[in-house]
Amino acid sequence: MNYLFQLKYIILVSVLLLCISCSKSRKNNRVEEVIDKSATYYSIEDFKLIKKFDIHIHINTDETHFINQAKDDNFQFLDIVDDRPFGLPMDEQQKFAIHHLENFPDRMAFATTFSVKNWNNDDWVENTILDLKHSFRDGATAVKIWKNIGMDLRNETGEFVMVNDPGLDPVLDFLAKNNIPVIGHNGEPKDCWLPLDKMTFSKGYYSSHPEYHMYLHPEYPSYNDQINARDNMLQKHPDLKFVGAHLGSLEWSLDELAIRLDQFPNMSVDLTRMSNLKLHTLNNRQKTRDFFMKYQDRLIYGTDRAINVSTDSISLKKNIHDGWVSDWNFFVTNEKIILKGFGELRGLKLPQKVIDKIYYQNAVTVLGFSHK
Numbered sequence: 001m002n003y004l005f006q007l008k009y010i011i012l013v014s015v016l017l018l019c020i021s022c023s024k025s026r027k028n029n030r031v032e033e034v035i036d037k038s039a040t041y042y043s044i045e046d047f048k049l050i051k052k053f054d055i056h057i058h059i060n061t062d063e064t065h066f067i068n069q070a071k072d073d074n075f076q077f078l079d080i081v082d083d084r085p086f087g088l089p090m091d092e093q094q095k096f097a098i099h100h101l102e103n104f105p106d107r108m109a110f111a112t113t114f115s116v117k118n119w120n121n122d123d124w125v126e127n128t129i130l131d132l133k134h135s136f137r138d139g140a141t142a143v144k145i146w147k148n149i150g151m152d153l154r155n156e157t158g159e160f161v162m163v164n165d166p167g168l169d170p171v172l173d174f175l176a177k178n179n180i181p182v183i184g185h186n187g188e189p190k191d192c193w194l195p196l197d198k199m200t201f202s203k204g205y206y207s208s209h210p211e212y213h214m215y216l217h218p219e220y221p222s223y224n225d226q227i228n229a230r231d232n233m234l235q236k237h238p239d240l241k242f243v244g245a246h247l248g249s250l251e252w253s254l255d256e257l258a259i260r261l262d263q264f265p266n267m268s269v270d271l272t273r274m275s276n277l278k279l280h281t282l283n284n285r286q287k288t289r290d291f292f293m294k295y296q297d298r299l300i301y302g303t304d305r306a307i308n309v310s311t312d313s314i315s316l317k318k319n320i321h322d323g324w325v326s327d328w329n330f331f332v333t334n335e336k337i338i339l340k341g342f343g344e345l346r347g348l349k350l351p352q353k354v355i356d357k358i359y360y361q362n363a364v365t366v367l368g369f370s371h372k
């Protein structure tokens with residue numbers, strides 16, 4: 001008797017659970033069907049026909065192979081000048097940017113930056129604003145703030161200067177007042193603060209660059225220090241148009257990114273962490289797709305491609321083209337994609353109106369790029 005009761009109970013619970021899971025999956029399918037029915041989609045064949053914008057490019061050469069490929073593939077782009085301690089110095093980067101802008105004003109815009117070499121001098125603010133004014137006169141439409149603020153620059157007493165440092169406020173106020181967007185690369189991927197065997201994607205890079213691997217340097221600010229400083233800076237400057245580079249350094253969590261996008265209405269992010277986006281999709285495609293639907297006005301396509309002097313322009317151009325097509329395939333279709341080392345996922349197949357925003361309209365809006 002007791003046994004029979006238990007058996008009935010088990011059957012009842014199983015049936016109930018089955019019903020709940022059926023209705024859940026029906027509901028999920030229904031959400032997708034509703035979206036699918038009310039929307040139209042691009043295909044892989046539309047790639048060249050649709051006007052697109054790549055908001056994160058670094059051109060380090062006067063060669064024009066990249067720009068010609070952008071023209072062939074119907075891309076406009078933002079060339080970003082960085083204050084980085086390796087490669088081409090920022091003044092040289094800016095010279096190339098101005099040179100290309102003169103020749104291709106309809107194809108590109110450029111983001112300038114500012115030096116923090118004389119940060120501890122009394123006239124740093126005054127000189128920095130003057131330098132920025134010169135750059136805007138020369139055609140710059142945005143300003144890049146790089147991770148050297150937060151991870152390298154120190155004040156007179158040897159403490160790290162974070163991006164919310166009061167010393168930066170007059171410069172950020174000046175940019176906000178003049179409606180100049182800031183591209184902020186603040187901190188690094190979360191991987192940077194983890195041991196190599198706990199990293200998701202960056203093992204190769206940090207094993208060959210231990211000097212940048214923050215897990216090995218606990219005396220440096222933590223990951224949370226970087227994110228908190230950035231958030232606090234945005235709190236202090238609510239009118240600043242801000243694009244968080246690399247998914248705002250919150251590449252590991254769509255939930256954490258959503259919190260910031262809700263909290264800071266003038267914040268958008270570029271999508272230059274494709275592997276993370278693919279991993280989110282592999283783990284939960286519906287959730288990732290819902291994220292893109294909800295924040296479709298705040299996400300901007302970009303690749304963070306560096307263009308150096310080439311020895312083989314044909315393979316360079318092919319490489320650029322193939323990378324852009326592969327990303328288009330992920331966003332536009334639901335085809336199977338392999339994420340190396342993780343598994344198989346399907347593309348997000350976002351509706352045309354969302355693709356138009358993340359691939360063009362959002363960039364043009366934030367940069368005030370009015371070219372045809």
Ligand SMILES: [Zn+2]
Nearest residue numbers: 056058080304
């Ligand atoms: Zn970059």
